[in-house]
Amino acid sequence: MTRAAASTGYSPQETGSAQPEQSLDLRFHSASELKELFKLIGKSFDAVQLSQGRLQGRFRVANLGSIALVELKTNQRLLMNGERGPDCMSFCFEASGMADEHRLFNIPIAQYSLNGFRQGQVESHFQLSANTTTYLAILSTTRFNAFLSHCDAEEIIEQLETNNALQIDPLLHAQFRQKFQHLFEHQPNTPQQRRQATNHLYSSFLNAITDKTNTKFLPFNPSPRQKLVREFVAWGFKYSELDCNLDQISEFLFASRRTLIQGTKESFGMGPMEMMKRIRLEQVNWILRSPDARANDNFKTISEIAQHYRFQSRGHFAKAYQQVFAETPSETWLKSANQ
Secondary structure: OOHHHHHHOOOOOOOOOOOOOOOEEEEEOOHHHHHHHHHOOOOEEEEEEOOOOOOOEEEEEEEOOOEEEEEEEEOOOEEEEEEOOOOOEEEEEEOOOOOOOOEEOOEEOOOOEEEOOOOOOOEEEEEEOOOEEEEEEEEOHHHHHHHHHHOOOOOHHHHHHHEEEEEOOHHHHHHHHHHHHHHHHOOOOOHHHHHHHHHHHHHHHHHHHHOOOOOEEEEOOOOHHHHHHHHHHHHHHHOOOOOOOHHHHHHHOOOOHHHHHHHHHHHHOOOHHHHHHHHHHHHHHHHHHOHHHHHHOOOOOHHHHHHHOOOOOHHHHHHHHHHHHOOOHHHHHHHHHOO
């Protein structure tokens, strides 16, 4: 059980449509803390803070039985990279109208759109803009397809297997925002209320999908370079302790230096080695925040942690850390000790 799970009384679920037993309303102050919170609903993501400054976020979950509604607020730009699990689809949208940097596989999301529902999609790679609110409805593909079959709408499944976004009427987009906000403020308590809320959302999603007048499917076709960036981030987290140069990383990923540089600059506004440093800083930040993580690896000092993640110059490390997180490594450590 994760430290976050232990502190809140939740256990991570194993299925793609995992649900907490009740609602959640938790604050997070680092991308890694958000990663731990996603584990509570069965999602395995790595997370990186891409912008600079103190992170303040809110993670709320409303349990509707077969749907988990997530409200995610963040004041910093974040990247989530990983897998959403089997038998899982989602309908996601940005609610605050400031999604300039919201991206799926580095594809900017369209204005007034529902995103992330492509069936059979396991990999997840998305960015969240700073100072935004994002809503996610996470549900079982099998159950939703059974609902479509019940409504004699099975022909829609093929579209859900090839598309990942749907641009909808602005009024309908506002109605979805209001529905989600209402469900968070008036969460159903009984099984019957949860079934009613679930069926209502199923019907709302179906109506949006079948409204040919005011909606447009947006094809999902990430380029090889965009897929490479997702693989690079996953590799970076897995092998961040290795001391590798750009040529070696490119060789590991079977890619050219030029393609990798172009991909990361397009996605993050920084080159691959700068992104590797950001990933390492994120991992240091988590260990400094987590006494359990320090105990597991037997770290006694900040210098030990920094050197473990290939920061050889203490001054350079401290400066880079403070630039990203707006506090010194010592301040982060002291906060964890006082919790």
